[in-house]
Amino acid sequence: xxxIRQDPTTKEWVIIATERRKRPSDFMHRSSKTETVGFLRSxxxxxxxxxxxxxxxxEYITDSSKGGWRxxxxxxxxxxxxxxxxxxxxxEQNMFLSLDAWGHHEVIVESPTHNKHIALMNDTEVxxxxxxxxxxxxxxxxxxxxxxIIIFKNHxxxxxxxxxxxxxxxxxxxxxxxxxRIKYDVAISYYDDNSHCxxxxxxxxxxxxxxxxxxxxxxxxxxxxxxSHRPFETWIxxxxxQASFSQIGDEDMHYxxxxxxxxxxxxxxxxxxxxFNLVIENSPVGEEHAxxxxxxxxxxxxxxETAGFEIGSGIFINTALPEETARFMRDxxx
Amino acid sequence: xxxIRQDPTTKEWVIIATERRKRPSDFMHRSSKTETVGFLRSxxxxxxxxxxxxxxxxEYITDSSKGGWRxxxxxxxxxxxxxxxxxxxxxEQNMFLSLDAWGHHEVIVESPTHNKHIALMNDTEVxxxxxxxxxxxxxxxxxxxxxxIIIFKNHxxxxxxxxxxxxxxxxxxxxxxxxxRIKYDVAISYYDDNSHCxxxxxxxxxxxxxxxxxxxxxxxxxxxxxxSHRPFETWIxxxxxQASFSQIGDEDMHYxxxxxxxxxxxxxxxxxxxxFNLVIENSPVGEEHAxxxxxxxxxxxxxxETAGFEIGSGIFINTALPEETARFMRDxxx
Numbered sequence: 001x002x003x004i005r006q007d008p009t010t011k012e013w014v015i016i017a018t019e020r021r022k023r024p025s026d027f028m029h030r031s032s033k034t035e036t037v038g039f040l041r042s043x044x045x046x047x048x049x050x051x052x053x054x055x056x057x058x059e060y061i062t063d064s065s066k067g068g069w070r071x072x073x074x075x076x077x078x079x080x081x082x083x084x085x086x087x088x089x090x091x092e093q094n095m096f097l098s099l100d101a102w103g104h105h106e107v108i109v110e111s112p113t114h115n116k117h118i119a120l121m122n123d124t125e126v127x128x129x130x131x132x133x134x135x136x137x138x139x140x141x142x143x144x145x146x147x148x149i150i151i152f153k154n155h156x157x158x159x160x161x162x163x164x165x166x167x168x169x170x171x172x173x174x175x176x177x178x179x180x181r182i183k184y185d186v187a188i189s190y191y192d193d194n195s196h197c198x199x200x201x202x203x204x205x206x207x208x209x210x211x212x213x214x215x216x217x218x219x220x221x222x223x224x225x226x227x228s229h230r231p232f233e234t235w236i237x238x239x240x241x242q243a244s245f246s247q248i249g250d251e252d253m254h255y256x257x258x259x260x261x262x263x264x265x266x267x268x269x270x271x272x273x274x275x276f277n278l279v280i281e282n283s284p285v286g287e288e289h290a291x292x293x294x295x296x297x298x299x300x301x302x303x304x305e306t307a308g309f310e311i312g313s314g315i316f317i318n319t320a321l322p323e324e325t326a327r328f329m330r331d332x333x334x
Numbered sequence: 335x336x337x338i339r340q341d342p343t344t345k346e347w348v349i350i351a352t353e354r355r356k357r358p359s360d361f362m363h364r365s366s367k368t369e370t371v372g373f374l375r376s377x378x379x380x381x382x383x384x385x386x387x388x389x390x391x392x393e394y395i396t397d398s399s400k401g402g403w404r405x406x407x408x409x410x411x412x413x414x415x416x417x418x419x420x421x422x423x424x425x426e427q428n429m430f431l432s433l434d435a436w437g438h439h440e441v442i443v444e445s446p447t448h449n450k451h452i453a454l455m456n457d458t459e460v461x462x463x464x465x466x467x468x469x470x471x472x473x474x475x476x477x478x479x480x481x482x483i484i485i486f487k488n489h490x491x492x493x494x495x496x497x498x499x500x501x502x503x504x505x506x507x508x509x510x511x512x513x514x515r516i517k518y519d520v521a522i523s524y525y526d527d528n529s530h531c532x533x534x535x536x537x538x539x540x541x542x543x544x545x546x547x548x549x550x551x552x553x554x555x556x557x558x559x560x561x562s563h564r565p566f567e568t569w570i571x572x573x574x575x576q577a578s579f580s581q582i583g584d585e586d587m588h589y590x591x592x593x594x595x596x597x598x599x600x601x602x603x604x605x606x607x608x609x610f611n612l613v614i615e616n617s618p619v620g621e622e623h624a625x626x627x628x629x630x631x632x633x634x635x636x637x638x639e640t641a642g643f644e645i646g647s648g649i650f651i652n653t654a655l656p657e658e659t660a661r662f663m664r665d666x667x668x
Contacts, residue, residue: 080643080651092539092543095535095536095539095560096539096543096560096561148647150643150646150647151646152641152642152643152645152646153642154641154642157639158639159639159641159642160638160639160640160641160642161641169642169643171643171647175649177647177648177649178648179647179648179649180647180648182516201429202429205429205430209426209430226429226430227430277641277642277645278642279642279643279645279646280646281646298645298646300642300645302639304494305491305492305493305494305636306494306640307486307488307493307494307495307611308486308487308488308493308494308503308611308612308613308634309414309484309486309503309505309613311486311611311613311632311634312484312485312486312613312614312615312632313482313484313505313511313513313514314511314512314513314514315509315511315513317414
């Protein structure tokens with residue numbers, strides 16, 4: 001019997017369509033990535049080609065004798081928002097509100113190696129990537145007018161990138177997404193009713209239920225949420241009560257790197273290198289100490305297309321049962 | 335200079351990223367559909383194969399001597415919701431609310447011809463399809479427990495369908511999408527402030543601005559909205575003040591058929607048969623007479639992938655300027 005489930009964080013509905021269900025292994029084989037190569041002459045993200053990109057705003061330099069960088073961050077050459085834009089709101093005919101697309105849009109190159117997928121890095125390399133996220137968050141959060149910072153990664157064509165060299169992106173803007181405010185409304189209402197953080201209670205309920213867990217460590221929990229919007233949607237949540245990823249300490253960062261690497265490696269092996277998006281669901285800037293929110297990492301493998309029903313209703317039809325996909329993922333050996 | 339624009343109906347933000355802009359003609363060539371054939375022996379939607387589908391709940395019969403149907407509606411063989419489910423809500427651990435996926439999921443086969451795209455039909459044939467939408471809406475709206483009816487069409491692989499034979503779908507459920515309630519909150523607040531319908535004012539502002547118009551007839555207006563989420567997003571709105579598509583009269587239905595056919599034909603010619611979704615944005619069942627809402631048809635060509643940024647922020651990055659795509663569409667001859 002299919003179920004309609006309510007996402008506790010947004011109150012949106014999700015249809016768990018078991019009548020249309022596929023087996024987890026049916027989602028394999030959509031990858032079209034090439035094998036690992038060390039270096040590509042034509043790739044603007046490869047070492048030696050730094051002049052094809054904009055100047056670095058952050059580099060972690062290797063301590064080996066040959067020098068070079070481990071992680072490199074610079075402005076996106078084709079930015080969605082730019083720091084040289086004004087920051088003015090404009091209203092036309094009382095209907096059309098607009099503002100200039102002010103902000104920062106950065107690229108975080110995760111490795112000097114052209115095709116070293118984050119799933120195949122070691123813990124120190126993954127930790128470098130996460131530290132670069134945090135360092136750039138911290139720097140940009142101090143910039144006037146920055147109200148939200150979205151950190152994300154697109155892996156593969158179906159996930160919206162054509163650039164193979166592993167990289168993440170960061171967009172800092174002067175607007176807080178409506179999406180986030182709607183989630184906040186739900187979280188604040190829950191907090192006011194219960195004196196508890198909705199996200200912490202959700203995490204603890206997933207721990208207690210157990211059926212959708214992938215990994216539970218002393219610091220982080222990984223699971224396929226009850227009302228997963230899409231097959232293999234994966235959340236990584238801290239046990240610490242932190243509203244912002246920027247609050248994470250160096251020691252925890254290393255634990256997070258390990259848990260993220262293992263999660264991505266399980267996906268890589270279990271679904272044969274699927275295309276995916278990764279986003280850090282963070283509090284808005286200046287609201288990092290909210291008691292009613294918990295940052296988390298969301299990983300969305302791009303295995304199915306959204307269609308007219310999702311567009312018309314905002315309700316996702318998920319063709320996989322999270323309890324089944326979680327079991328599948330638990331069984332993938334790493 | 336790029337702009338961030340606010341969608342007046344949802345208060346969501348959209349980045350009109352002119353730095354990343356493509357020319358309208360750059361969106362061509364993603365089609366992989368075959369040429370029109372009359373009939374496929376293996377297609378469950380082709381005449382003669384009715385026994386491969388479920389029994390018809392509606393058929394428009396042709397008046398020609400050979401009999402047969404023009405449009406045929408039946409239950410989806412792989413439904414997302416089913417009428418034999420219960421309709422019970424269940425709460426686990428105070429966190430996880432679910433209900434059985436009760437409802438109706440129907441397929442509307444638009445033509446007996448295997449590959450007759452709606453863009454290439456005549457006005458009478460399109461009018462049949464729209465009348466079938468309305469007839470099924472009216473029948474299902476009278477069923478107990480039906481609270482919302484989503485009518486949509488997926489055309490092509492990127493739009494989420496692998497079935498070539500032209501068809502639409504209808505999902506009637508006992509839940510009102512949160513998405514719709516959030517839009518309603520915005521519309522009601524506007525109505526209470528202004529004693530006007532937000533959607534009617536929006537339509538009139540688009541008419542007045544003119545730069546994003548495709549067609550304006552005595553009955554319907556077609557435009558690319560100010561804050562289009564995606565390239566070539568197209569809205570068809572009535573001039574009559576109707577909250578529900580089901581209120582449309584027979585005469586207006588014929589006008590709508592003509593305007594829809596021309597809109598889809600322009601897309602078909604201008605972008606060379608792109609994949610697209612079409613949805614009817616309707617009021618919930620029982621709220622068909624609301625003064626603060628106006629039904630409309632939304633057409634979303636699937637030309638670009640959404641990525642991590644959209645998932646993380648709910649903010650779409652649209653790489654086309656609606657004023658440019660609207661001009662491009664006006665210039666496509668039909």
